[in-house]
Amino acid sequence: MSTTDGRIPLPLLPSTHPLGRAAVTCEYRCGSACSHEAPNTSDNAYFGDVVRSIVSRRGMLRAGAVLAVAGAGAAVVGGSAAAAPAGEQGQDRRRPARGLDFAPVAPNTEDRIVTAEGYESAVVIKWGDPVLPGAPAFDFDKQTAAAQAKQFGFNNDFCGLVPLTHDRYLMVSNHEYTSESFMFKGFDAANPTEEQVRIGWAAHGLSVVAVERDGRSGKLLPKIDRRYNRRITMTSEFEVDGPAAGSALLRTKADPSGRKVLGTMNNCAGGVTPWGTILSGEENFNQYFANANQVTDPVAKARLARYGLSGGATTRKWERFDERFDVAKEPNEVNRFGWVVELDPLEPDSAPVKHTALGRFKHEGANIQVARDGRVVAYLGDDERFDYIYKFVSTQRMRPGQSRWARAHNKKLLSEGTLYVARFTGDSPASEIGSQTPPSDGAFDGTGEWIPLASGDKSYVDGFTAEEVYVFTRLAADKVGATKMDRPEDVQPNPVTGRVYAALTNNTDRGKPGKEGPTEINPRNGNRHGHVLEWEEKGGDHTALTFSWRLLLVCGDPAATDTYFGGYDKSQVSPISCPDNLAFDRHGNLWISTDGNALGSNDGLFAVATQGPERGHVKQFLTVPIGAETCGPVIEDKFVLVSVQHPGELDGASADNPMAHWPEGGSAQPRPAVAVIWKPGRKIGE
Structure with missing residues (x-):
């Protein structure tokens, strides 16, 4: 439904939380981080004119350098203002971008998945469903830790697919956190039982599940595969590798070697590597x-x-x-x-690995780009107010193919390399920032550089050993003056254009007394709705030390003056708030899932073209049920997967008082689940 001027109405869902998320979700998911002071109290200020002069002396790209139109062979060149990519010069916008031919879903607060017209949805697997052979059927009132260790875990977030054969995959899901008051009736938060705690340990971690697409129905069906299916929990053994493995900072009474860890926790986003493993971020x-x-x-x-x-x-x-x-x-x-974990679903007997070379912070996830010279680059976000964006460049080059020899080599690529943190510089006067509209050059844009932190046993940070850089990466990044960002979450390279995108979810502390105010890269005080950043490495080389950047989206209500949609007509776009996870389709369109919609409607999955006349035209593809967050999108030609996390998690609700009932309906307890969406007889977006 839309109004006569084409704008989509916003039915509001009351919330006392400043970001629209239920307070109970904040408590269980992140320890109510937003209600506490942000832990970054460093005084490194936003670098403006001072950094621009340094940049000039180093021969870097001038502020405002043009973003190349990737895929057309254009290089990044200097200029006095950023040229607008195609789509910002008033071209004909009536034809939808390839792969995005669907009518947008209107904001809503329904207790179901609402998809674009013509699409169907079904649950793939939900909390408690069997994963391992011998797993019992789920019984909400008779849970045990032993059963949960064989069943699909709670609050699934990232979802990744590793192909096995045609229409058959291994699906890997993160289980970010547990919400005990929604898991157990009569739960006493002050006095949990040991069995409830052990159920929580078993409900964390990851699930590896074989799934097969039914060509007739379009559904994705889980299989009990005795060879591949696997549960990783808080009691599973992990190896520690990289330059900090064995460090005195990692040794404990139970593990004096500093090389063996039990469990993984709060696994948020992740990525699928080119060699067929899964990267998962501990947040x-x-x-x-x-x-x-x-x-x-x-x-x-x-x-x-x-x-x-x-x-x-x-x-x-x-x-x-x-x-x-x-x-x-x-x-x-x-x-x-607080590490990036690598899991090989194709080798079910192998121990997952924690990679110290990628640094320790609140990892949203990690995503890989193979550089021109064969080295691999991992892009990383630290999901905290006023924290940073990082990248890692491997020392060794990737070997092609999926032979045992090649895979063994490639699984060591993230063990050795150089860790960098980003510093961003804007090209507009400070007086034009924070004025609720784009600067006079028409875009939020500028240049940046990658500051080295450590490589192997060498530290580039004064006063820090290399081990201290890896274990206390935040403090090292503070020391070198990295740019404070508005909760950098998923960071994804576009496989078609080569540009890199980062979701900056929100930061309501920006501009508060004693806090950093708006900057061109984070242009709003009290940033409730977040924004999406786009950059291009110099010359399109992902190992480069400089880059040019611009904001693709400044999210929120399109009617508000402080929003920006890549220059697209704001009366024609879907409202979007709190971007979180990112994914791309084969056309290079960006798909964005949201977390904590501060506009009052359910969270959802959105798509936007990143180039051409439709650049900036945000369209909502689906909404998830009330109280839920949209996570882990996977965009395939034939289907889309979304993780529906914490459905029904509303203030005042609990297992004793459920206020939503997805996915089973009726009076059933809400259960987190993975859902598949498809269009009968057609490809996604066509």
């Missing part, structure tokens, strides 16, 4: 560790605080049943989380 790990307030050593206390640890007991009370979650008793266990 809000800080909330699982208790009693940082009992630590008295000033250096240790400062390190903990920079990662968001300062309080006493945790929400889940895991520390009561395993002292490794008590930093006063086991100070180094927390250092063993």
Whole structure:
């Protein structure tokens, strides 16, 4: 439904949370991070004129350098203002971009998946469904840790597919966190039982599930595959590799080697590597560790605080049943989380690996681009207010093919290389930033550089050893003056154009007293709706140390003056708020899932062309049920997968008082699930 002027109406869902998300979700998911002070208290300011003069002396691209039109063979060249990509000069916009020929879904608050007209949806797998042979049928009222360890975990986020044969895949899902008051009736948050805690341990981690597409129905059907299906939980063994493996900073009483870790937690986004493995990011790990307030050593206390640890007991009370979650008793266990994990679903007996070379912070995920010279580049976001964007460039080059020899080599590529952090510079006067409209040159744009932090056992940061850079990456990035961002989440290279995109979800603290104000790269005070960043490495070389950037989207209500949609007619776009996960289709269109829609409607999945006359034309493809977040989109020609996380998670709701019932309907408890969407007889978006 739309109004007579083409604008989509916004039915509002009341919320007391400043970002539209339920407070109960914030408590379980990130330890209510937004209600606490942001842990980045460094005084590194936004670099403007000073950095531009340094940039000039180094011969970097001038501020405002043009973004090349990738795919057309154009190079990045200098200029006094950023040239507008195709689509910003008033061309005919009546024909939809290739792959995006669908009518947008209107915002809504329904307790179901609402798709674009002509599409169908079905659940692939949901919390508690069997994954391993012998798994019992799910019984909400009779859960056990032993059963959960064989069943699909809770609150699935990232979803990735590794092909096996035609229409048969291994689907890997992250299980980010547990919401105990929605898992157990009569739950006493102050006194969880040991069995409830162990169920929580088993409900975290990852699931590997064989799935097969039914060509007749369009559904994606899970299979109990005795060879490949797998559950990774908080008690699974992980290897630590890279330059910090074995460091004294990672050694514990249970693991004096510093090379073996039990479990992975708060796994958010991720990526599929070109060699067929899965990368998974450990994000809000800080909330699982208790009693940082009992630590008295000033250096240790400062390190903990920079990662968001300062309080006493945790929400889940895991520390009561395993002292490794008590930093006063086991100070180094927390250092063993906050890494990028690599899992090989094709080798089910292999231990997953935590890669120290990629640094330790609140990883949203990691995504790989193979550079021209064969080295691989991993792009990384640290999901915290005023934190940073990173990249890693491998030392070794990728070997082509999927032979055992090639895969063994490629699985070591993320063990050795150089870790960088980004510094962004805008090209507009400070007086034009924060004025609720784009600068006078018509775009939020500029240049940037990658600042090296460490490579192998060499540190580039004064006062830090290489091991300290990897384990306390945030503090090292503070020291070199990285650019503070508005919660950088998913960072994805476009496989068609080579440009890189980052979702900046929001930052309501920007511009508050004592906090950094608007900058050209983060142009709004009290940024509730977030934005999408686009950059191109110099010469299209992903190993380059400089780049040019611009904002593709400044999200929010299109009627608001502070929103921007790539120069597209704002009366024709879908409202979008809080971009989170990113994905691309084969045409190079960007697909965006949202988390915490601050406009009052359900979260959803959106698509936007990144080039051509439709650039900036945001269209909503689907909405997820009430209380849910849209995660882990996978965009294939024949189908789309979305992870529906925390459905029904509304303030005032609980297992004793469910206020939503997706996916089973009736009076059933809501259950997180993966859903598949398809269009009978047609490809997605056509």
